Amino acid sequence: MEKPLELSRYCVPFTPFKKRLEDALVCLVSTAGVRKKDDRPFVLEGDTSFRTIGGEAVAADLAVDDTHYDHACIDKDVNCVFPIDRLRSLAREQRIAGLTEQHFAMGFSQNLKEVRDTTVPQIARAVAGTRPDAVLLTGG
Numbered sequence: 001m002e003k004p005l006e007l008s009r010y011c012v013p014f015t016p017f018k019k020r021l022e023d024a025l026v027c028l029v030s031t032a033g034v035r036k037k038d039d040r041p042f043v044l045e046g047d048t049s050f051r052t053i054g055g056e057a058v059a060a061d062l063a064v065d066d067t068h069y070d071h072a073c074i075d076k077d078v079n080c081v082f083p084i085d086r087l088r089s090l091a092r093e094q095r096i097a098g099l100t101e102q103h104f105a106m107g108f109s110q111n112l113k114e115v116r117d118t119t120v121p122q123i124a125r126a127v128a129g130t131r132p133d134a135v136l137l138t139g140g
Contacts, residue, residue, distance in 0.1 A: 019133050021096050027132035028053075028103040029123060032074070032081040032140030033066035035105060041065045042107030048114045050106040050123050055099045059085045066140050068108045081138050100130035108140070 017024075033042050035051040042049070042065035053062070059078045064071055074080045082105065091098045104123050109115055127135060 017134060021134075022094060023097050024133035025097050025100050025131070026087055027100040027127055027130050027135045028082060028084060028087070028105075028138070029127060029135055030082050030103075030105040030138040030140065031107075032071075032105065032138060033064050033107040034062055034078065034082045035065065036061055037063045044108070046109045046111060047107040048109045048111055048119045050104055050119060050126075052126065053082075053084075053103040053105060055101040055103065057084060057103070058088075064140075066108050069140055071140070081140055083136070083138070087136070097133070100132045102126070102130050 034053065035042065036053055036057060039051050041063070042051075044065060044067050059082070062078045062082060062084070064074050064078060064081070071081075079085050082103075084099070084103065087096065087099055090096045104126055106115075106119060106123065109119075
């Protein structure tokens with residue numbers, strides 16, 4: 001009998017942040033089912049794919065596809081889980097250097113093996129391609 005996959009048993013890599021935030025480009029990565037409204041929706045019953053969200057996006061351009069958590073507050077302001085407008089404000093105030101040209105989000109899935117073996121490495125490669133100084137991870 002196959003044992004369930006326990007992601008908590010895997011080490012979360014951590015790299016100490018040594019740069020000044022004022023000099024850092026930030027990339028957003030979320031598991032909250034966020035996507036651009038004109039992009040294909042996530043499959044609500046389970047979806048191991050991810051979406052790329054352009055750096056020019058604002059909260060009004062975004063939608064959330066997930067029925068597995070209460071997102072009433074997100075329906076009012078998607079910045080609760082994908083703070084793109086808030087980060088842009090921080091960039092204008094020169095508290096961060098700016099945002100990367102792309103951000104990433106995935107939806108709900110119980111297929112943790114595929115998420116771990118396929119989706120997470122794909123997202124990691126995509127994030128690395130944006131060359132961020134910091135990555136802000138948000139969950140749903």
